[in-house]
Amino acid sequence: MVVLDEPIKGVLDVRNYIDGEWVESGSEEYREAVNPATMRPLARVPMGCTEDVEAAVDAAQEAFPAWRRTTPLTRARYFFRLKDLLEQHFEEVSRVCTMEHGKTIDESRGEVRRGIENVEVATGIPSLMMGYNLEDISTGIDEAAIKQPLGVFACIAPFNFPFMVPLWFMPIAVATGNTYIIKPSPWTPLSMVKLMELVDEAGFPPGVINMVHGDVEPVQAILEHPGVKGVSFVGSSKIGRDVIYREAASHGKRVQAQCSAKNFLVIMPDADVESTVPGLLSSFFGNAGQRCLAGANLVMVGDDEKFIDGFLGKVQRATQGIRIGYGLEEGVQMGPLQAVPRKQRVMDYIEKGVDEGASLMLDGRKYDCGGYPRDCFLGPSIFQGVQPNMTIAKEEIFGPVMSVLHAGDLGDAIGMVNASNYGNAASIFTGSGKAARRFQYEVECGNVGVNIGTVAPMAFFPFSGMKDSFYGDLHGQGRDAVDFFTERKVVIQRWP
Ligand code: NAD
Numbered sequence: 001m002v003v004l005d006e007p008i009k010g011v012l013d014v015r016n017y018i019d020g021e022w023v024e025s026g027s028e029e030y031r032e033a034v035n036p037a038t039m040r041p042l043a044r045v046p047m048g049c050t051e052d053v054e055a056a057v058d059a060a061q062e063a064f065p066a067w068r069r070t071t072p073l074t075r076a077r078y079f080f081r082l083k084d085l086l087e088q089h090f091e092e093v094s095r096v097c098t099m100e101h102g103k104t105i106d107e108s109r110g111e112v113r114r115g116i117e118n119v120e121v122a123t124g125i126p127s128l129m130m131g132y133n134l135e136d137i138s139t140g141i142d143e144a145a146i147k148q149p150l151g152v153f154a155c156i157a158p159f160n161f162p163f164m165v166p167l168w169f170m171p172i173a174v175a176t177g178n179t180y181i182i183k184p185s186p187w188t189p190l191s192m193v194k195l196m197e198l199v200d201e202a203g204f205p206p207g208v209i210n211m212v213h214g215d216v217e218p219v220q221a222i223l224e225h226p227g228v229k230g231v232s233f234v235g236s237s238k239i240g241r242d243v244i245y246r247e248a249a250s251h252g253k254r255v256q257a258q259c260s261a262k263n264f265l266v267i268m269p270d271a272d273v274e275s276t277v278p279g280l281l282s283s284f285f286g287n288a289g290q291r292c293l294a295g296a297n298l299v300m301v302g303d304d305e306k307f308i309d310g311f312l313g314k315v316q317r318a319t320q321g322i323r324i325g326y327g328l329e330e331g332v333q334m335g336p337l338q339a340v341p342r343k344q345r346v347m348d349y350i351e352k353g354v355d356e357g358a359s360l361m362l363d364g365r366k367y368d369c370g371g372y373p374r375d376c377f378l379g380p381s382i383f384q385g386v387q388p389n390m391t392i393a394k395e396e397i398f399g400p401v402m403s404v405l406h407a408g409d410l411g412d413a414i415g416m417v418n419a420s421n422y423g424n425a426a427s428i429f430t431g432s433g434k435a436a437r438r439f440q441y442e443v444e445c446g447n448v449g450v451n452i453g454t455v456a457p458m459a460f461f462p463f464s465g466m467k468d469s470f471y472g473d474l475h476g477q478g479r480d481a482v483d484f485f486t487e488r489k490v491v492i493q494r495w496p
Contacts, residue, residue, distance in 0.1 A: 020206025048214020
């Protein structure tokens, strides 16, 4: 067996990071974080409690007045230091991410790079935060709109991008002068432990950036605490809508909740096959399908059977060639699901698809996983003959499963996309600018791809989402994020 460079040795004792100190949680409940490829325990993780959140909010509130008065340029310089440290620890952080999540090392490197890009964008805050003004709105009277921080914000993160997701929010929130609390997923908290070690080394003043571990209780405490001004959530639609959006709003907080997805990739008969297939595979099976931007439904448009059979044959052969194993092994193309219940959930959907009459052309349950314990491993599956009303076509599976559907023409395909409750991402593959424009114009979802399989917005654009994929109005990242984390104040002046 190859000896791999695993940065986590033994079992870590995870602590909260509050007011610049590593502190024990007040909770007596702990959960084990496990490497899903080897099933070896990685850490003991506290499940957090209301007192932990109260301590973090106290620290963040206390740090706020001085941090707010720190000039934007000086605040940006802290992020330059953090960016340098992240570059120095890039490989280590990526390896931690693979160990706790299971994704391949290249996927982790991509995730960490995307996280760093958010830090880079935040270093531009002196320009990003500028307001605007107009002299002489009436004779001798001037008006200006300025942007000010509000106080303490918090992020509640999902398991599937343990490093990147909190960085969609924290850098802009803190660079605009707010103070912050990160609540990582209890399943994958260790990438954030690494980040907070680097935050500490970068020298951010105590209380400016804090971290509390755990699950339901600390989230409730964040939602109810009057000192928390706003919440950024990323996770499932059920929790995002029924818990986060409702409760945050009922406690008068700002909220942005980025939620579940069911993404359609539409293949027109004039798509370029050679460049389309690799992008498809990465979209459906990258991160073992555990991405909110993952392809879920593949819609073949038209009745050109030769094109459709040739295309699907290529997809199937390429999928069969995907190498599965421990993501730290270079060359492995797909890791395990992140945890045993996540694999079980996908297996249940596969059974449901078979029961509802779809044909399983490739059965991921029969895959070889390179000699690792099978607990979390599952190969890619492809269903054909899927109808739009089948469960596997409607619900988020969040695993490596492709459902192939057929549409008579582009209008039918757009109709299928728009009939979904979700509206996170959809892509069209075509050689026609006319078809692409119609798709972009009519499709009801927030992130639209043209000849792109995974529509991941860069840090300087908003990460959009519609319908049950997003609750709120201002999205994460980009200018939306600057507005979410600031209050617009209008000043009108006359000096007689
Ligand atoms: P989840 O909803 O189970 O958990 C998300 C967060 O909510 C975690 O921090 C968890 O501790 C907390 N939480 C869970 N149950 C709670 C409850 N009852 N009360 C209060 N807090 C609770 O989601 P997950 O399984 O970690 O993540 C996967 C989901 O996230 C998928 O649906 C995926 O599509 C979605 N996601 C969306 C985006 C996006 O940008 N739209 C990005 C990544 C993931």
